[in-house]
Amino acid sequence: MYTIGSKSFTAVAINTASKAGEWIKSKLGGIREINLKQSSQDLVTEIDKGAEKLIRNLILTHFPDHSILGEEGVEPGPAASAKALQDMSDAEYLWIVDPIDGTTNFVHGFPFFCVSIALAHRGEVIVAAIYDPMKDELYVAEKGKGAYLRGKVLQVSGEQTLAQSLVATGFPPDQQYALPLNLAGVASIGPKVRNLRVAGSAALHMAYVAAGRLSGFWEIGLNSWDVAAGALLIQESGGRVTDTEGRPYTLAVRNMLATNGHIHDEMVTELTKVQ
Structure with a gap:
């Protein structure tokens, strides 16, 4: 293949x-x-x-x-x-x-x-x-x-809870729909994690999840070219990739959630509260 x-x-x-x-x-x-x-x-x-x-x-x-x-x-x-x-x-x-x-x-x-x-x-x-x-x-x-x-073989991080986790997100350019939803996610998740990072590249954030440098990443309104490579990196590093409601990843997913797997369900719970 x-x-x-x-x-x-x-x-x-x-x-x-x-x-x-x-x-x-x-x-x-x-x-x-x-x-x-x-x-x-x-x-x-x-x-x-x-x-x-x-x-x-x-x-x-x-x-x-x-x-x-x-x-x-x-x-x-x-x-x-x-x-x-x-x-x-x-x-x-x-x-x-x-x-x-x-x-x-x-x-x-x-x-x-x-x-x-x-x-x-x-x-x-x-x-x-x-x-x-x-x-x-x-x-x-x-x-x-x-x-x-x-x-070196990549492996996702071992944090078990949001309270232990360093998590990243982004500020989408769509100010009518995606940005308000993402800011609501920040308000929900921000107080529950060790800290948040917003560095401005979804693909690189996802590579950092695969490398164990971040515990998780989410963002609303992304495109296939933003996340397709990062999704495979994370899956092959032992992590989990879905949409923000926990549904399986496909190329059509625009609301992305990627984690080390351990904190995934917690993040889905927090994000579904505000969507």
């Missing part, structure tokens, strides 16, 4: 994420144009678009018959995102790409952003690569084969 001929899906994902990440890092501080998407909090730059073009070209060089769903090829808003995913639902192999997850951080020079690449086979994610160019950390997972960082 993980190769066509002698070409490894995982090797291509690793090579592509690494090359795109290094190119993005080289452009830090050199942004010429910033445009707004969904709101003043939802940014896109020529670097996002250039990185996605680079990623597409690298993937299609190896697998010209594969489909690619990239953030910069989709109009802003949840309806457009859902339609784009639905339009590709029949693809045998679908690469799901966020060229810069954490664009606002990138624009401001805040060093917390990443390249996120996932490969789904008939709707199930089988390969994931998340590359943080600022820390030179490449998180990799294959379905059924574990998740790795610098050759």
Whole structure:
């Protein structure tokens, strides 16, 4: 499943994420144009678009018959995102790409952003690569084969309760629906955890859950390219990924909950109170 001929899906994902990440890092501080998407909090730059073009070209060089769903090829808003995913639902192999997850951080020079690449086979994610160019950390997972960082097997953290946990979330750009719900979740969960972090990249937050650096993460109104790679990383690291009501993860999930497994039910209870 993980190769066509002698070409490894995982090797291509690793090579592509690494090359795109290094190119993005080289452009830090050199942004010429910033445009707004969904709101003043939802940014896109020529670097996002250039990185996605680079990623597409690298993937299609190896697998010209594969489909690619990239953030910069989709109009802003949840309806457009859902339609784009639905339009590709029949693809045998679908690469799901966020060229810069954490664009606002990138624009401001805040060093917390990443390249996120996932490969789904008939709707199930089988390969994931998340590359943080600022820390030179490449998180990799294959379905059924574990998740790795610098050759070490990743394992989620061992916290058993919310009171012991460091949890992350985000502030969605959708100020009418997603942001108020997420803030309600902050009000509910914040007093019950050891502390909260909001660092501005869903994919990297999820990689941190897989690596045991965070106990959990949730956010309302995400897209498939934000979370597909992170979801496989966490599952292969022994964690649990669902929507915020505890239903199984699919590519269509927009309200994401990912944890070490131990605190999952507690978080579902708190989040369902405010949704």
